[in-house]
Amino acid sequence: MPTLLILSRNAAEYRRHVEAARLPGLEILPPDHFSEAEIVFGEPNLICAALPQLTALQWAQSTWAGVEPLLNPDLRRDYQLTNARGVFGGLMSEYVFGYLLLHERKMLPRLAAQLRRTWDASPTGTLRGKTLGLLGVGSIGAELARTAKFFGMTVRGFTRLSETCPQVDQYFHGPDLLRFAAGLDYLVSVLPNTTATRQLVGANLLAALPASALFINVGRGSAVDESALIHALETEALAGAVLDVFAEEPLPVEHPFWQTKNLLLTFHTSAPSFPLEISKIFIENYARYVAGSALWYCVDFERGY
Amino acid sequence: MPTLLILSRNAAEYRRHVEAARLPGLEILPPDHFSEAEIVFGEPNLICAALPQLTALQWAQSTWAGVEPLLNPDLRRDYQLTNARGVFGGLMSEYVFGYLLLHERKMLPRLAAQLRRTWDASPTGTLRGKTLGLLGVGSIGAELARTAKFFGMTVRGFTRLSETCPQVDQYFHGPDLLRFAAGLDYLVSVLPNTTATRQLVGANLLAALPASALFINVGRGSAVDESALIHALETEALAGAVLDVFAEEPLPVEHPFWQTKNLLLTFHTSAPSFPLEISKIFIENYARYVAGSALWYCVDFERGY
Structure with a gap:
């Protein structure tokens, strides 16, 4: 038994x-x-x-x-x-697209305008027509791709080998990492922690993104070179980032991420x-x-x- | 010619x-x-x-x-x-679901935790399984219903007569307004300004909603009894509201909405x-x-x- x-x-x-x-x-x-x-x-x-x-x-x-x-x-x-x-794809989609919309629809600047009692009718952006790059396209990445298509976006996928998700418009592998990054509006990592993914989001990849791009990490913190990310954000080489995972969790209280410019933190809560x-x-x-x-x-x- | x-x-x-x-x-x-x-x-x-x-x-x-x-x-x-x-349905969907996700995924409390350098891993909510009530189901309401279905939600529609949108699970009309409201997680008004819609969102409708509900208005400000809404929010008879439209626009600088509890304002910018x-x-x-x-x-x- x-x-x-x-x-x-x-x-x-x-x-x-x-x-x-x-x-x-x-x-x-x-x-x-x-x-x-x-x-x-x-x-x-x-x-x-x-x-x-x-x-x-x-x-x-x-x-x-x-x-x-x-x-x-x-x-x-x-x-x-x-x-x-x-089971995590739907929850991850809510998190990722929630934060993409927070960014595009300028929810925090609008809140700041409210606090100043200022009628700020300046235009906001839209997801439609934007290009999302997925680092990793397993079951979670596939659900993110499906949601991106629902919102009228173009989807690129960076994977080791697989090209199985029909909602990915274009696949990239290995040496094509910087070509994958060029022109992206949003970069989302769902990479697991493996020897092949460690520090993949480093200075080279970040420099290949447009300065208007937003980066979201819902995979593992080990995929990110944290110093390179801080540098990109502080120098406005990157418009913003949202991180749910970190090299060390809980994030140490003295870590610079708590106060890095244009960086939003959540606490390994993207997909309970x-x-x-x-x-x-x-x-x-x-x-x-x-x-x-x-x-x-x-x-x-x-x-x- | x-x-x-x-x-x-x-x-x-x-x-x-x-x-x-x-x-x-x-x-x-x-x-x-x-x-x-x-x-x-x-x-x-x-x-x-x-x-x-x-x-x-x-x-x-x-x-x-x-x-x-x-x-x-x-x-x-x-x-x-x-x-x-x-042309507005897609933009309205981005706005409405962006703010629903801001609420469910506790984006503002998470930001407050970040500012306090506090690792707040308390659980967040999800759209899946929630019930959305639409006041008005024209082309914009139909697109909101389609998006709600994508996120795994139940959809109720309140209309004058029409029952044409296949993504609405249950329709309500005229005298069934309070039955429509009972048990909703989210109430979204896309009502135009007509004699039939004026002040429809009043004390009775607001009292019929659960105290945990969120109200979003992307239709016209005339559909809302603004005093009744302020009272519901200040007494926590309603969990929150997001308003893009108002009885008077631009919103007068002395209007209580600027500082009403659990109320977020935008400035007629939901669908440019x-x-x-x-x-x-x-x-x-x-x-x-x-x-x-x-x-x-x-x-x-x-x-x-």
Whole structure:
């Protein structure tokens, strides 16, 4: 009989959703029964901490998209690791297009005008006709591309190899990074943390963007050269940036980002993991696990996603 | 040979777009040749001021959606009046959904946290699953409904009679106004200024909304009882409002709206008339005019839109 250990800050809520599905043959273990667990479902940092005690582990289902804590090459890889996908695209779209609209429709300058009691009817911009460049086009990038098309935009995608999203108008790879960036109105990174993506958003890429461009990072902080970004913003070589992820989180209180010009910060909140949604992934994957089928959303430990 | 007078703050730009279309048989008059003009293309307030001198007028094409200045019952109605439609829906969608996302994704509280150097990872809301109520479902309301569906929302429509938009899940009319309002997450007015819409958003309607609701007005200011709205916001009977239009514009500097709690103001800028887009409407309608076909977007002087 498969045994499940839930390792999450929201363990009670996950347990309730999993129990409600009445999964055939599944025994949900009490907390701390590490050595009996064949399956673990939870946050990668908690799974990582418990890994030495999880001696019977066959399969770990992450509640997050990012599984960096488990990718350390010094850790065991003798189990199947699956992550959460397909549920974050809609939330990420709300975040990214919300901030694109905040920028285009001049919401903060309008608020400043209100505080000055000034009728500021100067024109605002529009998303229609603009060009969005996506760094990374997995399931989240594909949803961003679909939303961009809804708003009448052109979409470029920069990927390692894949060219599978029909809403991307033009794909770029490897050496074409600066050609990809030239002329973009908006650059959005959804890149995971891998050796290939580290500091990809650096001085060269930022210099290739128009000075009117806006950069948004909802992927991982490691993809950005933070000093190069600060320099681009402070010298107005870039019109603005919105960051949800950082090299170090929580962002240290002395970090210059808190006061960098034309930079808006959020706090790794662009796409929260709602337990109900994430539980559905586990429940569907469990059916595949007991049937001996290939699991969905398997992580390649070497590739890193 | 049809003669055209352009009456607009952007007359030079409109003239350039119309000339570029090389419309057969059209003579564009110099400014101030009022009495020779068979056709006028421009802003309703400028057309209204020139109306006594426009003795040869057969057709007036407005560059705006709203044509209130020409609806005064004391004015002549011996010409065809057409307005601009079909071009504002996309811009209005950007405005409305931009402000819905500003609200749901707590963009202003996040900015306040940044200014305090505080990592505020408290959860934000989402549009998905929310219910939007549209006061008025013409071409703009239909585009808002389409965008709401894209974001996974439920849509209610309140109209005089029409039930033509397939993206509206449920229609309400006349006496069902308060049933329409009950349980809405967002109420958006795109109502024109008519005798039937005046002060429709009053104390009763506002009291029927949940206290968590957000109200957005991109129609006309006359649809709102401004005192009732201020009272609802100040007593937190309503979570917030965003207004682009007002009973008096520009908003008087002493108006309480400038400092009303949880109220954001913009300045009749939700859907600017871009001359290139509006010129296309005139150019297409001109072909119908010379062919003797029914013009598009005819305004009914009695109904008011």
